[in-house]
Amino acid sequence: MKLPEIGTYAIAFLIILALIFLLPRMMPGDPLTAICGEEVLVEMTPELKAELVHRFALDEPLWSQFFVYLTGIMHGDFGYSYYYNAPVLEIILEALPWTLLLVGTSLVLSTVLSIIIGIESGWRRGKVSDKFLLTTTMILNGFPDFFIGIILLLLFAVYLGCLPLQGAKTPYSDLSGINSMLDIAQHLVLPLIALTLAQLPGSYLLMRNTMITTLKEAFVRTAKAKGLSEVAVRYKHAGRNALLPIVTTTGVRVGIIFTGALFIEIIFSYPGVGLLSYNALLMRDYPILQGVFFIVAVFVILANFVVDLLYTKIDPRIGVDNTEYAH
Amino acid sequence: MKNKHIAIVTLLSILLFSLLTCLAIAGADSGNTNEGGEITCIIADSTGDWGYPSPHGHYPRGPGYVRMSLVFDTLVWKDKQGFVPALATDWEYIEDENAYLFHLREGVTWHDGEKFTADDVAFTFNYVKEHPSWWVDLKSLKQAEILDEYTVKIYLEERYAPFLNSDAGGLAILPKHVWQDVEDPAEFKEPESLIGTGPFKLVDYSKTHGTYLYEANKDYYLGKTNIDNLKFVKISEEMASTALMRNEVFATAIPPETVAEVRENGFVIINQSGNWNAKLMINHEKEPMSSKEFRHALAYAINRTELVEIAQRGHAIQGSPGLLSPTSPYYNPEIINYEYDPERAKDILESMGYGHNGEILELELITAPRMGFERVAEIIARQLEAVGIKVNIRSLESKTLDYRVMNQQFDLAISGHGGIGGDPAILNKVILGNFGYSANYTKNDTLNQLLEAHLHEMDQEKRQAIVREIQGVYAEELPALTLYYPTWYWGHDGSVDIYYTMGGIASGIPIPLNKLAFMEYKGNAEVPAATEAPVPGFGLLISILALTGVAYLVIRRRND
Numbered sequence: 001m002k003l004p005e006i007g008t009y010a011i012a013f014l015i016i017l018a019l020i021f022l023l024p025r026m027m028p029g030d031p032l033t034a035i036c037g038e039e040v041l042v043e044m045t046p047e048l049k050a051e052l053v054h055r056f057a058l059d060e061p062l063w064s065q066f067f068v069y070l071t072g073i074m075h076g077d078f079g080y081s082y083y084y085n086a087p088v089l090e091i092i093l094e095a096l097p098w099t100l101l102l103v104g105t106s107l108v109l110s111t112v113l114s115i116i117i118g119i120e121s122g123w124r125r126g127k128v129s130d131k132f133l134l135t136t137t138m139i140l141n142g143f144p145d146f147f148i149g150i151i152l153l154l155l156f157a158v159y160l161g162c163l164p165l166q167g168a169k170t171p172y173s174d175l176s177g178i179n180s181m182l183d184i185a186q187h188l189v190l191p192l193i194a195l196t197l198a199q200l201p202g203s204y205l206l207m208r209n210t211m212i213t214t215l216k217e218a219f220v221r222t223a224k225a226k227g228l229s230e231v232a233v234r235y236k237h238a239g240r241n242a243l244l245p246i247v248t249t250t251g252v253r254v255g256i257i258f259t260g261a262l263f264i265e266i267i268f269s270y271p272g273v274g275l276l277s278y279n280a281l282l283m284r285d286y287p288i289l290q291g292v293f294f295i296v297a298v299f300v301i302l303a304n305f306v307v308d309l310l311y312t313k314i315d316p317r318i319g320v321d322n323t324e325y326a327h
Numbered sequence: 328m329k330n331k332h333i334a335i336v337t338l339l340s341i342l343l344f345s346l347l348t349c350l351a352i353a354g355a356d357s358g359n360t361n362e363g364g365e366i367t368c369i370i371a372d373s374t375g376d377w378g379y380p381s382p383h384g385h386y387p388r389g390p391g392y393v394r395m396s397l398v399f400d401t402l403v404w405k406d407k408q409g410f411v412p413a414l415a416t417d418w419e420y421i422e423d424e425n426a427y428l429f430h431l432r433e434g435v436t437w438h439d440g441e442k443f444t445a446d447d448v449a450f451t452f453n454y455v456k457e458h459p460s461w462w463v464d465l466k467s468l469k470q471a472e473i474l475d476e477y478t479v480k481i482y483l484e485e486r487y488a489p490f491l492n493s494d495a496g497g498l499a500i501l502p503k504h505v506w507q508d509v510e511d512p513a514e515f516k517e518p519e520s521l522i523g524t525g526p527f528k529l530v531d532y533s534k535t536h537g538t539y540l541y542e543a544n545k546d547y548y549l550g551k552t553n554i555d556n557l558k559f560v561k562i563s564e565e566m567a568s569t570a571l572m573r574n575e576v577f578a579t580a581i582p583p584e585t586v587a588e589v590r591e592n593g594f595v596i597i598n599q600s601g602n603w604n605a606k607l608m609i610n611h612e613k614e615p616m617s618s619k620e621f622r623h624a625l626a627y628a629i630n631r632t633e634l635v636e637i638a639q640r641g642h643a644i645q646g647s648p649g650l651l652s653p654t655s656p657y658y659n660p661e662i663i664n665y666e667y668d669p670e671r672a673k674d675i676l677e678s679m680g681y682g683h684n685g686e687i688l689e690l691e692l693i694t695a696p697r698m699g700f701e702r703v704a705e706i707i708a709r710q711l712e713a714v715g716i717k718v719n720i721r722s723l724e725s726k727t728l729d730y731r732v733m734n735q736q737f738d739l740a741i742s743g744h745g746g747i748g749g750d751p752a753i754l755n756k757v758i759l760g761n762f763g764y765s766a767n768y769t770k771n772d773t774l775n776q777l778l779e780a781h782l783h784e785m786d787q788e789k790r791q792a793i794v795r796e797i798q799g800v801y802a803e804e805l806p807a808l809t810l811y812y813p814t815w816y817w818g819h820d821g822s823v824d825i826y827y828t829m830g831g832i833a834s835g836i837p838i839p840l841n842k843l844a845f846m847e848y849k850g851n852a853e854v855p856a857a858t859e860a861p862v863p864g865f866g867l868l869i870s871i872l873a874l875t876g877v878a879y880l881v882i883r884r885r886n887d
Contacts, residue, residue, distance in 0.1 A: 028730040033763070041746050041753075041834050042387045043464035051459070083386060084534070085378065085513050094535040158569050165566040165575075171538040172531070172558060269375070269563050271535045279374075284726060 005308070009301060016301075017073070020293040021066050024286045031082045031284040032058070052082070069290065078294070079287035083280070088291040092273060096295065098168050099272030103261050106192055107254065110199040115246060118207020119239045125212055134208070141201035146263040149194035153267060156190060163190055166269040191268045198260050203246055203253065210242040217241070244315055251304035258296050367556040368823060370840065371570055371579035375537015375561025380529055381520045382499040383512035387461035389745075389836035394559065396832065397541055397842050398438075399499035399523035402429055402448065403491060406843050409829045410491070414443070414500055414524065418491070420785060425486055427495065431477040435548045437502045438522045445473045450503035452481060458512050462834065463498045486783040488790055489752040489834075497833040500524070526552045526842050537561035552845045554823065571818050578819035578840075583642035589818045599827045600644045600814040601652030602748030602837035605703060607808040608732050608740040611768060615688070616738065620675055622805040625739075626665035628672035628714040629707055635811050638702040642816075646809035649798025650747065650754065654812075656830075657751050659795035662802040672714045681715065689717040690738040695725035700741045703810065707741075729763025741810075749835015751794045752782060758801065768806035823847065 032044070032052060053059050057068060072079055078088035117133055124130040140148070156163045164170070168187050169180070214220065215238050223237040262274035269275065273292050280288035377391035378384055380398055385391030404413040415429040435443040452471035455463060467487035472480045483490060502522050509515045521529050526549070527541035539559040543552040562570045568585035570576045572592050581589055581596075590596050607629070615621045626648060635643045644652060649662045681688045690711070694704040701722055708718035718739075723731070731737050744764035746753040755778050757765045769775060777800065781793040817839050819825055824847065825839045832841060 028727045033726075033729060033733070039388050039745075041389065041749070041836065042461050043459075044461075045459055045464055045466065048459040048461070085384065085386075086534075091534070098535070153566075158566070161573065165570055166562050167536060167560075169536070171533070171536055171560045172540050267563075269373075269537075269561050271537070271561075282726070 009305065013297075013301060016297045017070070017294070018066075020290050020297065021069055023293075024284070024289045025062070027284065030058070031286060055080070073294070078291040081280075081285055081288050083283040083285045084288070088287045091276065091288065092291050092295060095271055095273045095276045098270060099258075099261055099265070099274060101188065102191055102195060102264070102270060102272060103254075103257050105188070106195040106199060106261075107250075107257055109192070110196045110203060110257075111246065111250065111253075113196070114200055114203035114207050115239075115243065118204050118246075119211055119234060119242070121204070122208045122211025122215065122242070123234050123238075125208075125215075130208075133204075137201040137204050140197055141205075143198075144263075145195075145198040145260045146267055148197050149191070149264050149267040152190050152194050168271050187270075191264050191270050194267075195257065195260050195264045198264075199253065199257055202256075203249065206249065207242065207246050210245050211238060214238045214242040240314075244311075247307060247310060247314055251300065251307040254303035255296070255300040258299070365555040366553070367558060368554050368577045368845070369558045369560055369575070371562040371567050371576040372537070372559055373562065373564040373567065373580070375559075376534050379516055379520075379532060379534075380539065381512075381515070382455075382462075382501065383458065383460050384516060384520070389832075389838055392462055392836055393832060393838050393840050394539055395499060396525070397527040397557065398521055398525045398529055399501070400525050401498055401500065401833070402431075402495045404843065405492075405496060405828050405830060405832070406841060407826050407829055410496070411843070414448070415495070418495070420491075421480075422785070424480075424482065426480050426482045427490065428474075429479045429481065429495070431479065432548060433477055435524055436546060437524055438528055438544060439502075439519070441502060441504055443500075443502075443524055444476050445479045446476075447503045448479045448500055449473045450507065451498060451501045454501065454506060454512075455498060460512075463494055465494060465498070467494065486785050488782055488784055489750040492750045492830065493752065493834040524548070526845065527557055530556075549843075549846060553847060554845055557845065568818065571820070574820070577822060578817060578825055581816050581818045583640065583814065583816060586642075586816050586818075594818045595821045595824075596816055596818050597826065597839055598814050598816045599654075599748075599837055599839070600812045601654030602812070602831060602835070603743060603745040603815070604646060604650065604652065604747060604812050605698070605700070605741065605743040605810045606646075606764070607707065607810055608737070608742050608764075608766070609805070609807055610735055610737050610739070611766075611770075611806050612735050613738065615679065615681070618679065619804065621679060622808075623665065624672045624675035624679075624714070625711070626805060626808050627668045627675070628716070629710050629808065629810070630667040631810055632667065633710070634703055634706055638699055638706055639811060639813060642814045643811040644814070646811045647798070648802035648805060648808060650757070650801055650809050651751070651794075651798055652747065652812045655748060657791055657794040657798075659798040661795075662799045664802075665808075669710075669714050676715060685715075687715070687717055689719065691719045691721055692739040692741070693721050693723055693728055693731060693737050694741040695723055695728040697725050698743065698813070700743075704741050707739075726763075732763045733761055733767075735767075745837060746831075746835050748837055749831040751790075751797075753835070754778060754794070754797060754801075755782065758806070766806035768804065771800065771804050774800045774804060 032049060057065055060068070069079065076089065078092070080086070081088050081091055084091050121130045121133045153165070157165045164187050169184050170187075173183060220233065220238050223233045228237070258274070261272060262278065264270065265272045265274035266278055273295065277289060277292040279285075280292065372390065374390070376386075377388060377394055378386035380391070380394040382395055382399060385395045400414050402413060402415040403410050403418065405411065412432070414432055414435065416432050418427055418429045420427055429448070431443075431445055431448065437443055449471040452465065452468055456465045456468050459465075467483045467485060467490055469482040469484045472482065474480055481495075505519050505522055506512070506515075509520075526544050526547045528544050529539065530542050531540040532538070537559075538561060541557040543555055543557075545551055560576065562576065562579065564580070564582060567576075567579040568581045568589050571579050571581065571594060572589060586596055607625070609616045609622055609625065611617050611622070631645045635641065635645050644654070647653065647658070647662070648665055649659055651658045653660070676688075677685060680686055692704050692708060694700045701720075704720045704722075708720050711718050728740060728742065732740050732742060742764045744757055746757075756762070758774070759765070759767075759769055759778060761767045774797065777793055777797045781790050781797065784790040784793055815837070817825065823844055825844045826841060827837065827839045828841045831837050
C-alpha cells in the first residue's frame with residue numbers, strides 16, 4: 001500500500017466525518033421537541049429544557065459542536081444519547097455484535113453462493129439450468145429488500161410456526177451452552193436468508209457475466225486443450241480469473257448490505273444497529289445517528305482497504321508497477 | 328456428469344437451508360404462563376425498550392412510566408373506578424392553608440427491608456422539585472412538611488386542581504436512604520436505584536433485546552400478587568396477534584383488523600377510545616383560515632362519519648369539535664357539532680368570494696405516514712374539493728410535519744395527540760401551547776381566562792362546569808377540528824383481568840397494565856388449551872429428501 005492511497009482514505013474519512021455531523025442537523029425539527037414527540041403527558045418545564053439544552057450543548061454554535069465532536073472521537077467518546085440517556089458507544093456496542101453476526105454471515109454466504117452459482121450459470125450459458133437461475137435471481141432482484149423478509153416471516157414464522165417471530169434470542173429462556181447457541185441460530189435463520197437473498201442477485205449477475213467473458217479468453221481454450229478436467233478448467237482457470245470484479249465490489253457491498261440490514265432488522269425486530277438507527281432517526285437522537293454512521297463508515301472503509309490488499313494477492317498485476325503492462 | 332454439479336450445488340443449498348430449519352425445530356420454544364410451578368405473565372410490546380425503570384431513568388413515554396410503576400408506588404393510585412389509597416391511606420384538601428394532608432400507610436417496607444415513613448415522602452417531593460422529571464411537574468409545590476412519622480402536609484404555591492391526579496398520583500415515592508446523596512438521578516443505575524415499595528422487583532432489563540423480567544414482591548402491603556413473574560418481550564405490532572394466539576404471550580396490544588380473529592380463538596378483547604384524537608390543524612394565522620367563518624365552512628364540509636367508517640374502518644368514535652370525547656367525564660354534549668352539511672359550507676365559502684362561482688382556492692394539506700393519516704388526508708381532500716376548495720396533499724416525515732405546524736408553515740395539516748382521557752389540564756397544553764399537535768391559539772380572551780380558571784378550581788363540580796364551557800368556546804373558535812378518536816384494542820388470555828384505568832394510569836396513560844390488576848390471577852381455567860406444536864416435520868422432511876438426493880448422486884458418480 002502506497003502513501004498516496006492512505007492519504008485518499010484519510011480524506012474520504014474526514015469528508016465522511018463532516019457529513020455525519022452535518023446531515024442529522026440539517027433535518028427539520030430539533031431533538032428537544034422530538035424527545036417529547038407525540039407524548040403530550042411529558043412535562044417539558046423551562047428548567048428541564050434549559051438543563052437539557054446545556055447538557056447536550058445545543059446552545060453552542062455549530063462549529064464548536066463539531067470541534068467537541070471531533071475531539072470526542074479522538075478520545076473514543078461518541079457523545080451522550082438524548083433519548084436513551086446513556087453514552088452512545090455503550091448503546092452501539094450492545095447492538096453491534098448482532099448486526100455483525102447478521103451482516104457478516106450474510107456477506108460470506110451471499111458471496112460464496114453467488115460465486116458458485118455464477119460460475120455454474122456462466123459455464124452453462126443458454127442452457128435450461130442457466131435460464132432457470134437467471135430468471136429466479138431476476139425475480140428476486142425485482143423485490144425490495146424487505147419484501148422477501150416479510151414473505152419468509154409470514155410463511156415460516158406465522159403459518160408454519162417452525163421459526164421464531166422476532167428478536168435475536170428467546171428472552172429469559174434459561175438456555176445455556178449449545179442450546180443457547182441453537183436458540184440464537186434459530187432466530188438468525190430468517191433474517192439471514194432474507195438478507196442473503198436480497199444481496200445475491202447483484203453479485204450473481206456480475207459473476208455470471210465475468211465468467212462468460214472469461215470463458216472466451218484464449219487461456220481457457222488452452223486449458224481445455226491440455227486435457228484438464230472440466231472442473232479444473234471451470235474453477236481453477238476460468239473461475240479464479242472471473243473472481244476479480246466480485247472481490248472489488250465486496251467493499252461496496254459491505255455498505256449496501258448494512259443498508260439492507262436496516263430493513264431486515266426492522267422487520268424481524270433484530271436488535272442490531274439498523275433498528276437502533278431507525279429509532280434514533282425517529283427521535284432525532286443526533287449522537288446515536290452520528291455514532292452509527294461513523295461505525296458503518298469505518299467498516300466500509302476497512303472493507304475497501306482489505307479488498308485493496310486482497311486484490312494484489314488474486315491479481316498479481318496490481319501492486320506491481322503498472323507501466324509494465326501499459327504496452 | 329455435466330448437470331451433476333449444479334444439481335449438487337442446488338441440493339447443498341437446500342440442505343443448508345433445511346438444516347437451519349432443523350436447528351430451529353431442535354430449539355422449539357415452549358414458554359407460556361406456567362414454568363416449573365411458577366406463574367409467569369408474558370406481555371408483548373412492539374418497541375420493547377422503554378428505558379431503565381427508575382423514576383428518572385425511563386424514557387419519556389407512557390410505557391416507560393408503566394414499567395417503573397410496577398416497582399415504585401405513589402401516594403394515591405387509580406383503578407377502574409377512580410382514586411384508591413396507595414402509600415397514603417387517606418387525604419384531604421385544607422382550603423384555608425391551600426395544602427393537602429396525607430395520612431400514610433403504616434407497616435410498609437421498602438424492598439430492602441427498611442421502613443417507609445413520612446420522611447421519604449417529604450424527601451421525594453423536595454428532591455423531584457430540585458431534579459425535574461419528565462413525568463411530574465411540581466411547579467405547584469411550595470413545600471412538604473412532616474407532621475409526624477406517618478403524616479405529611481403538602482403546601483401548594485397556588486390552588487392547583489390537577490395536583491391529586493397528576494402529582495400525588497404520579498410522583499413515585501423514593502427511599503430517602505438511597506437517594507439522598509444522588510446528584511444525577513437519570514444516571515443513577517446501581518441495583519439499589521430500583522428499591523421501591525411496589526408489587527414487583529426488577530430481576531433483569533435488557534436494553535438491546537427490549538425485555539424486562541420482574542418477580543413478585545412477597546411483602547407487598549396490599550397482599551402478594553398472584554403471579555410469580557412478569558415478563559415484557561419485544562414483538563412487532565404485526566406479529567402481536569399471532570404471538571397471542573400461539574399462547575406465546577399472555578397479553579398484547581393488537582391491531583384493530585385482527586380483533587375478530589383473536590376473539591374467535593377464545594381470547595378476551597378489551598378496548599378503549601377517547602384518549603387519543605386525530606385533528607385537522609388549521610393555520611389560523613394565515614388568510615383565509617384566519618377567518619372563523621372559513622374554519623366553520625371547513626368543518627361543515629368534512630364528513631367525520633365517513634372518516635370513521637372508511638379511514639378507520641369503524642374502529643373509532645366521531646370527533647367532537649370541543650376536543651374532549653364523549654367517553655370523558657368532562658365531555659360537553661351541548662356544543663355546536665358542525666354536522667356534515669356541504670351546502671352550508673358552500674354558502675359560507677361563496678359569501679366569502681370562494682367556491683365554484685368565485686375564486687378557486689388552493690390549499691396544501693400536509694400529512695405524515697403514520698396512524699393512517701394519509702388515508703384521512705385523501706378523504707378530506709375529496710370532501711373539500713366537493714365544496715370547491717382545491718387541496719394538494721403533501722406527505723412529510725412526521726417530525727418535519729410537527730416542525731412545520733409549530734412554525735406555522737402550513738395551510739392545513741393532519742396531526743393528533745393523546746392525553747385527553749386524563750386530567751383536563753391537557754387542554755391548556757393542546758390549545759395554548761406551541762407543539763406539533765397543539766392549536767397554538769391564544770387569540771380569544773374568554774378561552775384564555777377559562778383555561779386559566781379551571782386549573783385553579785379545587786371544587787370538582789365547578790371545575791367540570793368550566794371545562795364544559797371551554798369546549799363550547801373552543802368549538803365556536805375552531806382553531807383545529809378533532810376528526811375522530813381511534814379505538815385501541817388489547818387481547819389477553821383471561822388469566823388476569825387487565826383493565827383500563829379510570830382517567831388513565833397516573834397523569835393519564837391509556838395502557839391497560841395497572842399493577843393492581845396483577846393482584847388477581849384467575850388461572851388458565853377458561854382459556855383454550857395451548858395450541859399443538861406447529862408442523863415440526865417440514866424442515867425434517869426437506870432435509871431427508873435433500874440428503875437422499877445427494878447420496879444418490881454421489882453413489883451414481885462413483886459408479887460412472
